[in-house]
Amino acid sequence: METLKVGDLTIHWLNGGVTHMDGGAMFGVVPKPLWSKKYEVNEYNQIELRTDPLFFQWEGKNVLIESGIGKGKLNEKQKRNYGVHEESDIEASLSSLGLTPNDIDVVLMTHMHFDHACGLTKFEGEELVPVFPNAVIYTSQVEWDEMRNPNVRSRNTYWKENWESIQSQVETFKGEIEVLPGIKMVHTGGHSDGHSIILIEHGKETFIHMADIMPTHAHKNPLWVLAYDDYPMTSIGAKEKWIGKAIEEEFWFLFYHDAVYRGIKWNKDGEIMDKVMREK
Numbered sequence: 001m002e003t004l005k006v007g008d009l010t011i012h013w014l015n016g017g018v019t020h021m022d023g024g025a026m027f028g029v030v031p032k033p034l035w036s037k038k039y040e041v042n043e044y045n046q047i048e049l050r051t052d053p054l055f056f057q058w059e060g061k062n063v064l065i066e067s068g069i070g071k072g073k074l075n076e077k078q079k080r081n082y083g084v085h086e087e088s089d090i091e092a093s094l095s096s097l098g099l100t101p102n103d104i105d106v107v108l109m110t111h112m113h114f115d116h117a118c119g120l121t122k123f124e125g126e127e128l129v130p131v132f133p134n135a136v137i138y139t140s141q142v143e144w145d146e147m148r149n150p151n152v153r154s155r156n157t158y159w160k161e162n163w164e165s166i167q168s169q170v171e172t173f174k175g176e177i178e179v180l181p182g183i184k185m186v187h188t189g190g191h192s193d194g195h196s197i198i199l200i201e202h203g204k205e206t207f208i209h210m211a212d213i214m215p216t217h218a219h220k221n222p223l224w225v226l227a228y229d230d231y232p233m234t235s236i237g238a239k240e241k242w243i244g245k246a247i248e249e250e251f252w253f254l255f256y257h258d259a260v261y262r263g264i265k266w267n268k269d270g271e272i273m274d275k276v277m278r279e280k
Contacts, residue, residue, distance in 0.1 A: 001093060002262045004252070004276045009202045011254065012055045013262050013278075014093035016068025019115055020046040020083025025227040026215070038218035039260075046083050048259040049215065050278070051115050053090065055097070058180055061105040065198060065209055066256050067119030067131070073161065074118070088119050090131070104132040108185060109139040110211035111195045112147040116256070117162040128165045138179055140187045141172040143194025153230065154192070188213060188242075190235030191226065197242060198254075207252040207263075213238055215257040217264055 004011045023045050027035040032045075041047050054065040068088035078084070094100055109116060120137065121128045139147075150158040163170075176186040182201045189195055191212040200207040212228075213235045214220065222239035225232045246253060247266050250273065254263050262276040 001096065002276055002279055004254075004263045006205050006252075007203050009056060009058075011207075011263070012093070012097065013052045014055050014064075014068070015086075015089045016050070016052040016066070016119060016256075017070070017084060017088045018086045018259075019049045019051060019069065020044075020085065021049055023047045027219075028225050028227045028229070028232070030224050035218060035224070039216060049115075049257040050255075050259050051088070051119075052256060053119070054209070054254060054256065055094070058183060061180060062099065062103050063106045063108065063180070063183070064104050064132070064135070065108045065254075066110065066116045066211075067107060069115055070118030070120075070122065070131075072123055073121070082115070090119060101132050102134055104135045106179060107132055107135045107137045108179065108183075108198055109137060109143075110185075110198065110209065111143050111192045112139060112162065113157040113192065113212070114159055114162065115157075116211075117147075117159075120162055121165050128161055130166050130169060132169075135169060136171050137166060137169045138171050138173065138177070138185060140185070140194040140196050141174050142187065142189070143192060143196070144170060144172045146192070146194055188234070188238040190231050190238050191229045193230060197238075205252060206246075206249065207254050208242065208246045209254040209256070210239075210242060211256065214243065214253070216255060217253070217258055217261050220266075 002013045023041045026047055039047055051069040053068050056063055068090055071087045122131050147158045147163050178184050184199045185196045187196045198209040222236050225235045229235045252263050252265050262278055265274040267273050
């Protein structure tokens with residue numbers, strides 16, 4: 001389990017499973033000769049995308065960012081189509097920290113696509129129940145509304161299995177919200193209409209989790225957006241704003257999907273100042 005420790009804050013990456021998605025879809029209109037220089041691709045034109053939640057403790061609260069791909073939620077066809085070679089093992093990851101899913105107090109969901117939200121529920125027999133029964137789950141109001149009433153495009157990724165049993169736990173917001181002192185969620189749109197990013201201020205350091213408008217380090221160019229983005233120009237605008245600010249002010253970038261870096265910090269010249277590599 002990789003960690004990033006800054007002062008008395010330690011961020012842990014839990015084992016949330018993995019997908020392998022089409023590289024062309026993940027880089028949109030960017031030609032393969034360009035993006036393949038920055039991110040490894042296999043013989044099926046797929047790139048590895050982790051689905052590993054970030055866990056940390058904050059003012060006595062156990063906080064999780066995203067929930068993983070889940071366990072026992074996907075059928076064999078879905079596993080094949082999404083390249084899921086490994087499902088979540090969040091319980092084991094938390095157990096190594098002396099915790100259980102019952103100990104999670106807060107879950108921050110940047111959006112509710114299946115590869116982020118499948119880990120919120122699990123089967124007990126034939127019934128779906130919450131994985132984190134004592135947690136408050138935060139997402140934007142726009143995202144929550146579409147999750148429950150998806151359109152013809154988004155219904156392929158917003159599944160009732162991921163929201164019906166957690167309805168009483170969900171808290172929504174419009175614009176932005178300070179979930180805990182120093183932890184803010186900001187609605188950006190772009191990847192989905194309700195997509196949000198997360199900012200964490202700790203001492204002199206600021207961390208930014210841009211979720212799926214910047215799913216990997218190779219998506220640093222604001223114009224490199226996903227074919228999966230519902231509103232690509234909104235993604236580009238949000239990336240220009242936040243990536244520019246984050247690099248100018250030397251934020252830590254935190255990733256959920258990146259198979260190479262867990263976290264990275266660039267200087268104003270685009271050079272890597274600090275990093276946490278994923279152990280393979």
